[in-house]
Structure formats: structure tokens, C-alpha cells
Amino acid sequence: MTTISQVFTKGIIAENPVFRLLLGLCPVLAVTMTAINGFGMGIAALFVLLCSNIVVSLIRGVVPPRVRIPAFILIIATFVTIVDLVLNAFAPGLHEALGIFIPLIVVNCMIMGRAEAFARKNTVGRSIVDALGMGIGFTLALTVLGIVREILGMGTAFGVDITGAAFEPMALFASPPGAFIALGILLLVFNLIIKRLGFE
């Protein structure tokens, strides 16, 4: 049995959903043009993951195993709709920027994966910790990628100019190909760090 702190930290480093497991890559690539969008997407996914993990864990003895997948999908879709409506009401700018990728949180393999692999077999408390760890790992990855792309592509981070006028922004990193390339290089860096720290 893993301890509660292991459940929390594994989502951030050893089993980081983006850098290690490569789950839910569509929003990772699509919305990280700026750091703030990446962070917003991460928080939205974190909220859905947290709520779905809690509910899935609560109903774990009730739902027959045979229909569990449709049940999970329904639970996740409900919370995604809530996030969609709330963002539209209170953060219309972010809602506009994330666009189609808010409803697409439904098919984010990370959330389904945690429901299937963790929440349906564990207590509510442990599921909450698991969701927080995974969600923070996901948010962290999106924010880091967002910062890298924003600095290289526009010379700013979170909208603040940090490189000065001498730096010529590389428009490539603000465009779709740049997303693939930046994430590929970040994976390389993350793998190197993991190896140095001995998490392997």
C-alpha cells in the first residue's frame, strides 16, 4: 500500500500525466500559446478531475462493473459542462481562448484514466489526494510549456515583457508546429532531470 504522500507526489513527477504518461496531449499542445491559457486549462482540468474522482469513488460499490465506463463518462461530462458554463459567465476571455478544448476535457484520457485506475478502487480521501497530485502535475506541465512558448514566441511571460527589445520573438513557437517541437524538447529535458534525480 502506497502512503498518502506517495499518492500525491507521484502525479507531479514520477507519473506526471503529460511528461511521463503522455495523457491528454490535445489540450496541452493546443492552448499553451500563452502561459495564462495553459494555467487556466490546467485548473479547469484539475477541477473536473477532482470532482469526478470524488463522485466515482463515492459510487464505487454501487455501479455494476459492466456499465462503469458510460457512468464515468456521464459524471465527467456533467462537471465539464459546469466548468464550461462557469468560465463563460465569469472569465469570458479565457473561455474564448480555450474554445473547443473546454468541452473536449470530457475525452481527456487523464481524467478517465484516474477514474478507471484509481478512484474506483480507493477511498474518497485517497482519491482526492490522487486527483490533486495528478491535476497539479498536469497544470504544472501546461504552465511550464506555456511559459516556454510565450517567452520564445512573444518575448513575454504571463503577459509581462521579460526579454526586452533586443530579443526577436520566434513566431514559430506561437504557431502549431512550435507546440509539437517545444513539447518534444521539454520531454527530453524532463527525462534528463528524472534520470539525474534517480526517479527511474
Next chain:
Amino acid sequence: MELNLAAIIFVAILANNILLHQFLGVCPYMGVTKRIETSVGMGMAVIFVMTIAAIITWVIYNFLLVPFDLGYLRTIAFILVISSLVQLVEIVLKKTNPTLFRALGIYLPLITTNCAILGVAILNVQADHNIIQTIVYGIAAAIGFTIALVIMAGIRERLDLVNMSSMLQGAGVTLITAGLISMAFMGFSGIMTL
């Protein structure tokens, strides 16, 4: 939005390729592109399901959700329709066309979590496509997806033979390759975009 069909086809397959430009369906892109045969199989399954899903979700949205003012249930309704559709297609194919079923079989369940299917359904509704445009866009987007998949599989079969750093192997180099392919496809957006 009035668009002629040729423009929809060109933009969906090349200029705004669903995978390389809009980032829908990246998970199967990483998962099933190790061999050309598997990527062709996945591509065919996606063309099949995406076209049917685009039509059915369009009908449900325009004849069920809109008249009853239930637009906000779009996400829930679409994902339920798509996942039950995949199951249904599986059952029907098994009975009526066992050859096709054997060819597509293992890829069908994977499609439920393919965000490209849900993405195209939502894009169709957002763009106010009529039924003809919906069908054309569904097929064209799926063909664009298949092309991207097969190109990547071809390159990855060669990459297997290359001696490279173990840190970059697998996902890292696949993503960087995808970036380069995406750059090539971006050239088409100089001709026409939406």
C-alpha cells in the same frame, strides 16, 4: 457561413489539418503510428465512425437540442451518442460484415476516447454547417487525420533504425517529427484558410 464544398475539403484535409493544426486526436497519433498497417486500420475506422457521428450529432443537435432549448447539454449528449454509436457500429459490423469487422475490430473501442470525433461534431455545430457541409467536413477531416497518421507511421518505421539518445527516443522524437510535418502542412494555409 456559406462555404463551397471544395473549400471545406481543401481546408479540412490540408490547410487546417485536424491533427497537425487543430491538435485533435493526438493520443492515437502517438499510440498507433508505430506501423503503417495499424495506422491505416485506425484511419479507416476513424473515417467510418467520424462520418456517421457527424451526421447523427448534427441531427440530434438541430432536431432535439435546439427546439427544446437544451443547447447547454451539447457536450453530454454528444459524448453519450458517440460512445453508444461506437458500440452499435461494433455490433452491426460483427453481424453484417465480418471481414470489415476483423480489419477495424480492435480500433473501434479506442475511438470513443478519440477527441477528434467529438471535436468535429462540436466544430460542425459551432460553424453552423448544414447537413451536406457536415457530411463533407466529417469525411474530409477524417481523411486528413488518416493522411497525417500514415505519414507519421512511415517516418517512425524508419526512425526505429536510427541510433539516437535514449532520452529522446519514443515520444520526444515523435513530437519533434510531428512539428516538422505540421510545418510542412502549414504551407498549405498560405493558399486558403477558414
